[in-house]
Amino acid sequence: MAKTAIAYKEKMKEMSVLSLLCSCLYPETRKNLVGEFQVAGMEVKPINKRASGQAFEVILKPLSPVSDTAHCVTSPPKKDVSLEDIQKKLEAAEDRRRSQEAQVLRALAEKREHERDVVMKAMEENSNFSKMAEEKLTMKMEQIKENRQAYLASIMERLQEKERHAQVVRRNKELREELTA
Numbered sequence: 001m002a003k004t005a006i007a008y009k010e011k012m013k014e015m016s017v018l019s020l021l022c023s024c025l026y027p028e029t030r031k032n033l034v035g036e037f038q039v040a041g042m043e044v045k046p047i048n049k050r051a052s053g054q055a056f057e058v059i060l061k062p063l064s065p066v067s068d069t070a071h072c073v074t075s076p077p078k079k080d081v082s083l084e085d086i087q088k089k090l091e092a093a094e095d096r097r098r099s100q101e102a103q104v105l106r107a108l109a110e111k112r113e114h115e116r117d118v119v120m121k122a123m124e125e126n127s128n129f130s131k132m133a134e135e136k137l138t139m140k141m142e143q144i145k146e147n148r149q150a151y152l153a154s155i156m157e158r159l160q161e162k163e164r165h166a167q168v169v170r171r172n173k174e175l176r177e178e179l180t181a
Contacts (some may be wrong), residue, residue, distance in 0.1 A: 047055040 043059040043061065045057045045059065047057055
């Protein structure tokens, strides 16, 4: 039963979906296809047409006893292996191991170098950011200081103006008093 199922799977792999569809649409192709599978150890019988399309019955023929022996797998003949061959293979394996190890070390060194570059770049960017922030803060503080000094100077100027105005008013008042007295 298992051999029949395996044979069925193999035959279904050989039969393309396109040829199966074509056999449904074109009857002459179907006849060729049916004949082809009858020879290949499979019998395909068309069943009367259904509403959904063409239907087939696939009948697998039992395998012949001759084909069972054809599937036997024999192991390849063993070669005589000499000590020199073994040593050469061991040396080649050692060379492969060394080259692989060197490749891994190179990759690790490149990774470390990349990490160092990234850290240096981050430190440089941080330093630049700190410098720029410090410069901005210094400029802002200077601007605030200048604005404060200008504000204080304007207040002092207004006070001096008021004081002058007050002196003028006092003088005028004294003059009026002198004239009226």
